Amino acid sequence: MKSARLYGIEDIRIEDIPVPDITEYEVLLRVKASFICGTDVRFYKNGKPGGSDEPLVAGHEIAGIIEKVGTLAAGYHVGMRVGVAPNFGCGVCDICTGGNTHMCKDSEALGVTVDGGFAEFMRIPAAAVRQGNISPIADNLSFEEAAMAEPLSCVFNAYEKIGIYPGDHVLVIGAGPIGLMHVRMALLAGAASVYVTDISKERLDLAVRLNPELTALPSETLDESVKKYTDGRLMNLVITAASVPSIQEAAFRYVGLNGRVMFFGGLPKGKSTVRLDTNEIHYKQLTVAGTTRQSLKQYRTCLKLLESGRLKVSDLITSSANLDRISEVIANVAAGKGLKSVIII
Ligand SMILES: [Zn+2]
Numbered sequence: 001m002k003s004a005r006l007y008g009i010e011d012i013r014i015e016d017i018p019v020p021d022i023t024e025y026e027v028l029l030r031v032k033a034s035f036i037c038g039t040d041v042r043f044y045k046n047g048k049p050g051g052s053d054e055p056l057v058a059g060h061e062i063a064g065i066i067e068k069v070g071t072l073a074a075g076y077h078v079g080m081r082v083g084v085a086p087n088f089g090c091g092v093c094d095i096c097t098g099g100n101t102h103m104c105k106d107s108e109a110l111g112v113t114v115d116g117g118f119a120e121f122m123r124i125p126a127a128a129v130r131q132g133n134i135s136p137i138a139d140n141l142s143f144e145e146a147a148m149a150e151p152l153s154c155v156f157n158a159y160e161k162i163g164i165y166p167g168d169h170v171l172v173i174g175a176g177p178i179g180l181m182h183v184r185m186a187l188l189a190g191a192a193s194v195y196v197t198d199i200s201k202e203r204l205d206l207a208v209r210l211n212p213e214l215t216a217l218p219s220e221t222l223d224e225s226v227k228k229y230t231d232g233r234l235m236n237l238v239i240t241a242a243s244v245p246s247i248q249e250a251a252f253r254y255v256g257l258n259g260r261v262m263f264f265g266g267l268p269k270g271k272s273t274v275r276l277d278t279n280e281i282h283y284k285q286l287t288v289a290g291t292t293r294q295s296l297k298q299y300r301t302c303l304k305l306l307e308s309g310r311l312k313v314s315d316l317i318t319s320s321a322n323l324d325r326i327s328e329v330i331a332n333v334a335a336g337k338g339l340k341s342v343i344i345i
């Protein structure tokens with residue numbers, strides 16, 4: 001089968017490798033759509049995770065068709081159209097049984113610790129099959145939309161944690177694809193006004209074109225415009241959707257009394273210590289939270305949300321290419337071109 005394997009920094013090779021074998025507890029997926037995520041860009045720029053010398057098939061935002069089912073893998077059949085959530089845990093610890101398999105201390109992830117979706121076929125390991133990482137999708141959902149349930153459910157995790165309420169004024173910092181999914185969650189949740197800021201004017205223009213209800217605030221005049229648009233009361237919620245330390249520090253300037261701050265985008269290793277005036281949190285009675293990845297429940301909820309048509313993501317897909325062009329597409333994503341890029345297999 002054709003695969004894109006990451007060997008090291010900026011070294012992805014298109015290779016013909018054997019179709020993975022599966023055990024009787026496993027499932028073989030014929031991958032149809034696999035998105036490039038910031039995580040894949042990081043692997044491409046900084047090298048793959050873990051210490052192994054084995055090349056990695058990255059890709060964790062995946063949908064496809066079941067090609068083969070192990071004799072003891074109940075609940076799935078050949079030909080089923082499915083989305084696959086990437087994170088799975090040991091399945092038996094308190095964290096896993098509490099519904100947080102993505103936070104298990106032994107958690108693994110497709111496309112990160114085991115081979116993922118940038119190949120024609122992928123093996124879904126037994127633990128992931130058993131935990132329900134494979135979700136059947138409705139006929140009205142394209143493979144591309146289904147694969148977007150992964151990043152969307154990361155956003156949904158933040159929404160559930162921090163809450164967005166009718167009447168809220170919400171500022172999203174970062175107008176990339178993740179930022180725009182936060183925007184759409186906020187609009188769906190009934191926010192009175194949703195604002196987005198970014199250093200890229202091009203991204204701000206695109207954000208407003210895709211979401212006409214949105215107000216774009218250029219970063220150079222952000223302090224004044226936040227005050228102006230909220231009559232000095234500042235935001236109810238600020239979401240950081242960019243991996244930049246100074247943004248986390250600045251977030252507190254834009255949030256008002258009893259407000260909330262969501263640190264969504266993680267920071268690069270070694271840069272995650274930031275300066276905070278904790279009196280801002282204390283005297284403004286702020287709630288500050290972070291989230292990472294998604295639970296399976298959140299993943300499935302987002303598939304249903306996409307199936308319902310109440311939240312759309314298809315217009316966030318701005319480029320699609322086949323596996324042969326993956327290095328070029330990753331370089332484009334790294335340069336901030338477009339929004340979501342999908343590899344169609
Ligand atoms: Zn991702």
Ligand SMILES: [Zn+2]
Nearest residue numbers: 090093096104
């Ligand atoms: Zn566990």
